[in-house]
Amino acid sequence: MGAAAGKAAPAKDRLAIAENTVLQWNRCPDADTGIWDAAAACTNERLLDAVDEILDLAEAQPFPAASAAAARLDSALRVAMLRMMDEFLRLRVWNASSQDLRLAVDRLSVGVSANAQWLAVHGTGDRSSSASTVGRASGGSPSSAPGDLVGFLNVEFLDDLQLLCPASLPVLHEIARRVIRAGYTKELVQKFTNSPCDVLDRFLSIFQGECSRRTTEAVIKLWSLATKLIGKALVVMQRQLYAQNSPGAFDALKDEYFLAITKNRILNLLKFADDFTSITSHEKLIYILGMYEALSEATPGLLLMFTGPHKELVTERSEEILTKLARSIRSMVTSLIAKVGDDVSNTKNIVGVGVHPLTQYSVLCIERLAPHRDTLDLILASGGDVTSLSDLSSRVVGCLDRVLLLDEKPVPPRDAAAAAAAGSRHHLFLANNANFVLQRCKPMLGDEWAAARESVVERHVAGYAEACWAPVVACLEPAGRKPEKVVAKFSAAFDKAYESQVSCEVPDPALRDALRRAVSEKVVTAYGVYLETHPKLEKSDRYTAGELGQWLSELFEGDAAEHNK
Structure with a gap:
């Protein structure tokens, strides 16, 4: 044994050598790598031999119980075990270095x-x-x-x-x-x-x-x-x-x-x-x-x-x-x-016809919760005023309804042209917002709610066509005028309405198609009937019914609808 004097040597000598080795180790624990390095390789067998020698002596009890040598052995054993525990703490058992x-x-x-x-x-x-x-x-x-x-x-x-x-x-x-x-x-x-x-x-x-x-x-x-x-x-x-x-x-x-x-x-x-x-x-x-x-x-x-x-x-x-x-x-x-309720209450002077940022924000908050529906429903069902994600969605949409979705405030009384413009923007805004909520919240609020909301969207689609394009169609009423003048007035009104609406954006393709159909059914149909009753105008009129339909098919694309008309 490298650190011990051998089993035949007196116990006192064996203890002295092992004790000295361990005590030197204890005084300078960082002077070497200990017995094992972090990778579990034995780097100092001499120290391990000294620990084993002390263990052997402790089991053999070669010294009288109350003697100074026995006290030295107990102290050496304690130091050896503390150092063994330090060996344990320095050993890398788990590998996070891969x-x-x-x-x-x-x-x-x-x-x-x-x-x-x-x-x-x-x-x-x-x-x-x-x-x-x-x-x-x-x-x-x-x-x-x-x-x-x-x-x-x-x-x-x-x-x-x-x-x-x-x-x-x-x-x-x-x-x-x-x-x-x-x-x-x-x-x-x-x-x-x-x-x-x-x-x-x-x-x-x-x-x-x-x-x-x-x-x-x-x-x-x-x-x-x-x-x-x-x-x-x-x-x-x-x-x-x-x-x-x-x-x-x-x-x-x-x-x-x-x-x-x-x-x-x-x-x-x-x-x-x-x-x-x-x-x-x-x-x-x-x-x-x-x-x-x-x-x-x-x-x-x-x-x-x-x-x-x-x-x-x-x-x-x-x-x-x-x-x-x-x-x-x-x-x-x-x-x-x-928060949504307060923001809705503070919403004034709505500008534009697109989906309002508050609508987008509120719906996004709900959508982000949808993947966590089971957990949220469990938490809400255990107490509180709101009982589920569906209940939360219903309340948020209810807040939006008060201003952004189902608002039926009358158009302020002004001249007919201004009233028509305001009315068309009003219905287009409500159709956009109601449809946005419909498409995004249907999974949370169910088919019955969706059916009721679809009727709201349809009402505003019809309201838009009536507010914006009914005045254009009204130009086709004879009222004793010559057909050429009627068509000229209609064409001018159509141009004006078209130019005011072509840059309006409707992001949802299905709603965009529904609005175009509603406008076309009102305008192109009436115009076609008028041309049929005045066949001589076909060679002199500015537009054919097909051309009107083509122009109307370009509505609601926003900035993408630019063209040379």
């Missing part, structure tokens, strides 16, 4: 953060900025976010990664065998609490690192990702740890070890979530809802990792935070309805 793991986690982190940042800019914020921004973003479609958020949350890649360092397990058996042999098992178990786990810590770093530089939305989304990753990683880690076919002393401590590395990190996750339970702003609703889902989905699997008092503690803490998050979500839903 390139596949680093790239996957980095990609997930960047992707989720980018989505949260995009949604924060395009889907939330104060009314002055968010609503107008949503209006520019493809009609407020949630699918226009960069990348697939569901794809970013795919954690199945962990199934194919080797998270356990296989070479470390024999070393764990070696350390455990000596510690158990010396009677220091309790002390080693206490050390498990501080055991490093690079895999879990890498996932925790996703949301812990530089939180102050990220938006709240990004931090919450990254927390949800880290929770999913840790939940999945723990399953894989436990499977790999218990699948090792190298039985040894550490097997008796695996449960305590795995519980220790899991417990503190889970409590860390829960503490972080608890810090967000006081948020009540509706702008954070989608993120708090995601946090609730991530925690509720992960909790059953996480609890499988615990037993006894530890399981009770984590269960109680998880349920407490889920309850607080649910309370916060209900408060946010109430805040969202109140």
